[in-house]
Amino acid sequence: MARALINVPAKAKRGEIITIKTLISHVMETGFRHNQIGVKIPRDIITSFACTYNGEEIFQADLYPAITANPFIAFTTIATESGTIAFTWRGDNGFSVAESVNITIE
Amino acid sequence: MSANRKRTRWLAAAAVLLVLAAVVSAHAEIPLAERRSSYADLAPETKAMQDDDTSNPGMLAVLDGEALWKTKAGNAGRACADCHADARVSMKGVAARYPAFEPALSRPVNLEQRINICRTERQQAQPFAYESKDLLALTAFVGLQSRGLPIAPPADARLRPFLDAGRETFNRRLGQLNLSCGQCHDDNWGKRLVGNIIPQAHPNGYPLYRLEWQSIGSLQRRLRNCMIGLRAEPYEYGAPEYVSLELYLMWRARGLPVETPAVRP
Amino acid sequence: MTDKRTENLATRRDILASAGSLVGGGLVSGLGLATISVAQAQVQSTPAAMALAIRKIAGEATVTPGKVKLDLPPLSENGNSVSLTVSVDSPMTPANHVKAIHVVTEKNPQPYVISVRLGPRAGQANISTRMRLSDTQIVVAIAEMSDGSFWSDTRTVIVTLGACLEDLI
Numbered sequence: 001m002a003r004a005l006i007n008v009p010a011k012a013k014r015g016e017i018i019t020i021k022t023l024i025s026h027v028m029e030t031g032f033r034h035n036q037i038g039v040k041i042p043r044d045i046i047t048s049f050a051c052t053y054n055g056e057e058i059f060q061a062d063l064y065p066a067i068t069a070n071p072f073i074a075f076t077t078i079a080t081e082s083g084t085i086a087f088t089w090r091g092d093n094g095f096s097v098a099e100s101v102n103i104t105i106e
Numbered sequence: 107m108s109a110n111r112k113r114t115r116w117l118a119a120a121a122v123l124l125v126l127a128a129v130v131s132a133h134a135e136i137p138l139a140e141r142r143s144s145y146a147d148l149a150p151e152t153k154a155m156q157d158d159d160t161s162n163p164g165m166l167a168v169l170d171g172e173a174l175w176k177t178k179a180g181n182a183g184r185a186c187a188d189c190h191a192d193a194r195v196s197m198k199g200v201a202a203r204y205p206a207f208e209p210a211l212s213r214p215v216n217l218e219q220r221i222n223i224c225r226t227e228r229q230q231a232q233p234f235a236y237e238s239k240d241l242l243a244l245t246a247f248v249g250l251q252s253r254g255l256p257i258a259p260p261a262d263a264r265l266r267p268f269l270d271a272g273r274e275t276f277n278r279r280l281g282q283l284n285l286s287c288g289q290c291h292d293d294n295w296g297k298r299l300v301g302n303i304i305p306q307a308h309p310n311g312y313p314l315y316r317l318e319w320q321s322i323g324s325l326q327r328r329l330r331n332c333m334i335g336l337r338a339e340p341y342e343y344g345a346p347e348y349v350s351l352e353l354y355l356m357w358r359a360r361g362l363p364v365e366t367p368a369v370r371p
Numbered sequence: 372m373t374d375k376r377t378e379n380l381a382t383r384r385d386i387l388a389s390a391g392s393l394v395g396g397g398l399v400s401g402l403g404l405a406t407i408s409v410a411q412a413q414v415q416s417t418p419a420a421m422a423l424a425i426r427k428i429a430g431e432a433t434v435t436p437g438k439v440k441l442d443l444p445p446l447s448e449n450g451n452s453v454s455l456t457v458s459v460d461s462p463m464t465p466a467n468h469v470k471a472i473h474v475v476t477e478k479n480p481q482p483y484v485i486s487v488r489l490g491p492r493a494g495q496a497n498i499s500t501r502m503r504l505s506d507t508q509i510v511v512a513i514a515e516m517s518d519g520s521f522w523s524d525t526r527t528v529i530v531t532l533g534a535c536l537e538d539l540i
Contacts, residue, residue: 007160017494064483069320070163074499301531317449371448
C-alpha cells in the first residue's frame, strides 16, 4: 500500500488557521515517456485528492502528470472543532488511499 | 529535456574539465577543515525539503522501514525489533561506522549488506535485492538513527587494505573520459559543471532522495551514476569494489554529520 | 541571488560553447554509439495550448494580472521537482473568497499542473506543491474569485540539467 505522510497539528485553538501538509508515495508515471524499445509507458498518476473536516469537504485538487512523483500538497484550514480530518487520494488503475488524523481544539 | 541531450552536454563539459585537469595536474586530498557536505550547495528550496521531515519524500521510505523493523519474517519468524528492540537506542550511531569488517567474510560489508546478513542468518529469510524498496527502507530507517552524528569510520587494522583499494579506485582514471573521481571531487569541487556545482562527493546522506531519480536510492546507485557519466563500466551492485570505495568515501568524510535521508538534485 | 544565478548560467553556456569547439564531433558520436537511445517523443504543449487551457478555466471572463502571488525559484536544480506556492490576496469570507486556484505551464507535454477548489474554511488562500518542468518555461497561476473574477501571476523558471545521470529504463 502506498505510504502517506500527513502533518496536522494535534492541538489547535478555535479559529486558528492551521497548515496541513501531505506527502504520498506514488510514481506519477506521466504517460508521455517511452521505454528502451520505444513503447509508451502507460500513464499511472494520482488524479484527485480531497480533504474533509468532520465529514465536510474543505479542500479538493485535481492532479495532472506535471505533479512530481510522491506528490506533496500543503494548504490551510480554520480549526473549528475537535474531530477527524480525513484524506483521500484516487488515481489510475483503481488507486485509492484513505488516511485520517485527529485534531483537538482547546 | 531529453536524457541524451543532457548527457551530451555533461560529457562535453566533462571533456573541458579533462583539458583543465591535464593542465592543473597537482592532485591532493581536501584539507579536513575545508570538507563540507553537499548540503551547503543546495538551493534554498532543496534545503527546506531536507530540513522538514514532513516535506522530505525520503521520510516515506523511513516510515516503510519502521514498519518492516517490526514485521516478523523468515523461518525464524522474528522481527528486527525482537532482537534489536528500540532502533533509536540499538541502531544509534551504527550507520556512521559502516562499512565495517565482517570476520565471517574476511572483508568489509556496507550497511545494506549488514542488514541482509541479519535477514538471512537471523531471520532465515531471503535476502533483499540490492536497491529494492524494502532494503532501501530498512537502510534509511537504520540510517536515520545516526542523523546528526559524525561519520566515524572504525579504527580497524583489518580494513586498511580495503581503504587503500578504495582510495586507489577514487584516484584512478576511469572510462572513456579518462577522468578520476578525485579530478572532479578533490581538485574541482565548488566549480560548475553543466549548471551543477561539483560537490566534494561525501556519502553522508545515504540512502537519499534524489530529485533526478524521483525516488530514494543508495550510495552505490549514486556511484554507478558517476561511473556511467564517465563512460566506465559500472560494477555490479554489492561488488567489493564499491564497498571499498564507500569505505574510502566514509573515511574521507569523517566528522561530517550523517544526514540520512538527505535530499539532492 | 537572481543575478548570481543568471551569471552562473551564462558561465555554463560558455563552457558548453568552448566544449563544442574543443572536442568537436568525436566525443558526441562516441556517445551516440554508447547510448541505447530512449525514444523521447518531444511532445510539447505550446503557448497556444496554454492560452487555450486558460480560456477553458476562465471561460469568457478576463484574467487580470494581480492579487495572485506565484512563488517559484527563478532557477531550478532539477526539473523533476520544482517547489511552488500560490497565495491569493483575499479575506476568505463567505461573501468574498477564492473558489479555485489553477496552475498551467507553457511547454510541458500538457499545460495543466493542478486545479484546486477551496473556500472560506481555508482561512487564507495559500497552497504549495511540487511540479515537473520539462524545460525552461513560463508558469501561470490563476485564481477564481467568488465574485466570478479571475486573477493571475506569471513566472519564468530556468531549469538546469543534472549531471551523473543513469541509463534510463
